[in-house]
Amino acid sequence: MKFKDQIDFVGQHIKKNKLRVFMTVLAATMGTAFLIVLASVGFGIHDTIRNEILSNRLVTEIQVYSGEMNTEQANELKEREHVKAVVFRQNLGIMQRTTLGKYTGNQELIVTDFTEEKKVNFELQEGRLPRNATEVVVGSHFKDSLMDQEVENEEGEFETYKGKLIGEQFTIQIGDDSGELFEDEIPLTIVGIGKKPAKEWEMDQKIYADAAIIPVIEKVYYAHVEKPIDEHPDAQQLFYGNVNVYADKLENVKAVSTALKDDGFSVYSISDELEQLDVFFLALKAGLIFVGTIAILISSIGIFNTMTMAVTERTREIGVMKAIGANPKLIQRLFLMESAWIGILGTVLAVVISYAVSILSNYILPIIVTAALGEEDLGNMDVTFSVIPWQLVVIASTISIGVAMISGWRPARKATKIDVINALRQEL
Structure with missing residues (x-):
């Protein structure tokens, strides 16, 4: 049949x-x-x-934790195999205040390498990246955290800054561990505004500056505070840094992460979370x-x-x-x-x-x-x-x-x- x-x-x-x-x-x-x-x-x-x-996160990002991380170590990480970029961000670890006209705030200053930031798509919604020590990029919510402490609205809240930011100059003051601000003011010019985070509940009020600003801040700080000759456990840390290493491909994240762990670094990558x-x-x-x-x-x-x-x-x-x-x-x-x-x-x-x-x-x-x-x-x-x-x-x-x-x-x-x-x- x-x-x-x-x-x-x-x-x-x-x-x-x-x-x-x-x-x-x-x-x-x-x-x-x-x-x-x-x-x-x-x-x-x-x-x-x-x-x-x-x-809102790069899948190739590996966060590296080290209490002794410095620029030299960060540069060494760039030479590793399958590493696309190494972003070393240094946070100013002392008291600081921002002043723009009659508006003030306590935004955090972050020192970074914009060349490396560009490799991992550090995006702006307006303006450009800094080219010298006095130019900075501010977060998308920077103006929302600038307030006039003398004017309150109907809800009893302080009035926030409503003007433009690009091209505006503001100053920052720093202080010692006693909480006292120094009279010296460091002038900075806003040349760019960061892109808004993907999630509406995330707030970016930071100030992003080039590493060239570090000597300027150190000069002001050590004019008032005695510079320690030797590292002392009780000495206040002027800058503390964190490093994000970016692999060239998602497939290489695990290999790069494993190599960093073998060298004694504490690391975290999104691949670990996704694997679980x-x-x-x-x-x-x-x-x-x-x-x-x-x-x-x-x-x-x-x-x-x-x-x-x-x-x-x-x-x-x-x-x-x-x-x-x-x-x-x-x-x-x-x-x-x-x-x-x-x-x-x-x-x-x-x-x-x-x-x-x-x-x-x-x-x-x-x-x-x-x-x-x-x-x-x-x-x-x-x-x-x-x-x-x-x-x-x-x-x-x-x-x-x-x-x-x-x-x-x-x-x-x-x-x-x-x-x-x-x-x-x-x-x-």
């Missing part, structure tokens, strides 16, 4: 029992759809949390797929019953086929094809239904949750409740069709063992 004839043979028998086959396909569809939709929740939560971690997250969600998704598989196994009972009844109803036909010389393997193949057809059709319908449910849930559930929480949004968090990757479709399809084939194997095997004489005696 040709393959086309085998397909026609299977099709004819399916048409004879449309209702029974339909209910069996429906059961297979529901079981497979349940597996896909259930597991898609795990993929959706994983995707949401992963994107939240990665947002991925392991957790791998176990969660495997558990959800396992639970969903139970639904498919339940639907397999329907396939088994349908195929068993099909064999019983076609006993005479099987006897005729055997009498004219049909191979038992052919008979077995015909029934396996029928069970496979049920599994394939159920899987296709389940995939279509699952994608529809996923799209609807991602549209409707945020609205419901937002209304329940009484907020305008979910804390500016882009939540995805359901994600169906192609890998999940392949896994679910393999399980569904595999279970259908296994369910039909026993009845198909039974069909090959029917006695020809008894089968021919069977009443139509």
